[in-house]
Amino acid sequence: MKALSQVGKYGLRALLYLVAYPPENQYLSIRQISDDLGLSFHFVTKIFRELTERGILTSYRGPSGGIALAKPAEEIMLIDVIKALEGDDYFDKCLIGLPHCGSAKPCPVHDFWKEVKTKLQHNFSETSLALLGEKIRTQEVRLDE
């Protein structure tokens, strides 16, 4: 199941890198993230611009510039990131693509799919970047390969 586009996958991975390995300086360069994760520098830059516009990151140009979280990692929830990367209507789509599917005109799998989306949405709303960063640092999980 391809739940995220490449933008979503790379964006989330790059963001988690920042959260898991916060820089000593105020800003972490995009180059370091993209090199370390083996992602295209330009592509990550483009994705991060969107996250900056959405208020998830801040950026600073020039030497020793880079990007940083706009808020404490405890206050950034996975759902904010996913909506920023995939669109605010991420949890509103009908499984079989009917444009007017909803509680008034449900498709054959509407109720079931609604339930799946609600649970996902709930889980993503409860998960902070801080939690995921901690998970990565304590070596329980990994961000590459």
Added chain:
Amino acid sequence: MKALSQVGKYGLRALLYLVAYPPENQYLSIRQISDDLGLSFHFVTKIFRELTERGILTSYRGPSGGIALAKPAEEIMLIDVIKALEGDDYFDKCLIGLPHCGSAKPCPVHDFWKEVKTKLQHNFSETSLALLGEKIRTQEVRLDE
């Protein structure tokens, strides 16, 4: 969340039409399905060829030919259709796209995502086309708009 490609969405809708409104004759023509659902005839034809190869449909050429279920609708599970349309690895994908993500090398959201996929897989395995066809026929739900 775009869980299905256009092939998956259209294929499932077209198949559900067949199940919900079984023809009096042995075969239902693709033209009738595509016209009724407002889908491209050629596109549905292409999708149905794959479902025929995968043993979900049978087809018959010539006048009063068309397609039909290869098995009773009770024996065709949603999971078979989705795997035929989206690929057998549909439930094996890492959320953030790490190629080696698994229980040995889990990504930061592996456990959570695994659980979501398992539940989905389970639900799709229990849902037959017959059930969905009945749902559509009894007007609880709809297949167009």
Added chain:
DNA sequence: CTTAATTAAGAATAAATAGTCTTAAATATG
């Protein structure tokens, strides 16, 4: 002030997906 380091912006290209079209093959019917 010059240079190097960095992100911003968006144009350009490539690849994947979606959709259309043409021709062939099969088959029923007159």
Added chain:
DNA sequence: CATATTTAAGACTATTTATTCTTAATTAAG
């Protein structure tokens, strides 16, 4: 056998998504 109806096959085109490239703007440091 001729014709009409239908799916099969795959080439072709269009659109969307992904990726790369180029240039500009900002800023630190010598």
